[in-house]
Amino acid sequence: MRRLRAVFEDFGDLLLFGGEAVAWTVRPPWRTELLLQQMAAIGVGSTFIVAITGLFSGMVLALQGNYAMRQFGAEGYVGGFVALSLVRELGPVFTGLMVTGRSGSAITTELGTMRVTEQIDAMESMAVNPVHYLVVPRVVASTLMMPVLAMVFSGTGYLGGYLIATYVSFIAPGPFLDHTRRMLEVEDLLHGLLKAVIFGVVVSLVATYRGYAATGGARGVGEATTRAVVMSSVSILVLDYVITFFAIG
């Protein structure tokens, strides 16, 4: 019972922290330089790993799609299957998980170290709000870059799927592309982008919150990082189901 109460208290603190971050987002001064730095770290820095993950996900989707649809003589639908799977599901979810592992953990470690070495207290003592200076640029950058990375994932994934479908499974390029055009709609793109935006907010808020609230030296920072990665990953998968359910359920 005490443990359950602690979980709810922790979630309440996270929501309050999120509210504070939102309140500071709309207050000047605007720290454009810090925002660009974070966009480069979270976005540009994750592009390669997201592209590679996307490429292989698309390739395996093409193989599995061909394996399943061949039984009904519907190999031509592989293009649409790959595109829809990437854009609506795998793009935002895998990108969220990759950014959690790469950038989310780094954010928690950095802020946690700053917390336990009193750097955050020092910032406060200099009349600089740490949520404004440290949290807002990371949350905004993650929210802006996650959809871009999800598109990179889906784009490279579709390319990988196309290459495997046409050169390994010998599906004619015409039907592959044609079924993609017929099955994929703007609404599907928006569905995927909405998920990516939400995951961008969640990953960065959890990562900054865990780092900001870290206590107890190096061990505490390690524990905070582990909890941030676990909480972000589980949140992404749960929210993915909830959003999908409300969108098509």
Place this chain on the structure above:
Amino acid sequence: MAMIEVRGLWKAFGDKEVLRGIDLTVEPGKTFVVLGASGSGKTVLLKHVIGLLKPDRGSVRVDGVEMSGLHGLALTEARQVFGMVFQGAALFDSMTVFDNVAFPLKEKRRRISFDELSGRVVESLRVVDLGEDVLDQWPSQLSGGMRKRVALARALVADPKVVLYDEPTTGLDPITTDSVDQMINRAKERRGVTSMVISHDIASAFRVADRLAVLYDGKIAAQGTPEEVRRSEDPYVQRFLALWFEKQ
């Protein structure tokens, strides 16, 4: 008017009462030292002064502003009068010495020119006996004493009215301790700042204090000029000071 005025300050963490009715006054331009053993609540007291902690009871006024009732933007504004030197220096390890020292000034005056900023940073480093050769160094490249000096330069750069020192001489050798004491005195003389120093270093406390207080078990056991505290008849204060005076 007093620069810092603490009245009836109480603070507990869970069942543990750390501060139990603290009263003290720091006059403008003076150095006030709070002496006490580890765990006596010195740092907790200091964090109340700058609003990093909120009291359970009592009031903390700095430059006429009640700190305990402030939150958010109002608290951030009220902190403009402070500079603070942390026990571990708390330099930003992702910034060079220049960026560390420039940070409070850049944040206070966002349109400041680079030339003026550089001049102020170099001048502030000069007060703590550091030259321009350290500007491009990273905190990890500096010794403990140098980190403390850079932290003091950072605390002074934006011309604060009040500088708070949390254990400024802990972990330093006697020569570096002496030079840190001199810098605290120099900051007071040259800049006229009001200083509040938290320490368990008795020798250092008697070198820099205009007034001092001895904290024991969450209460002030003795308070006054160094000479008055030395003559205190409180048994704890006598025992606390005796160890050091015997060594001398």
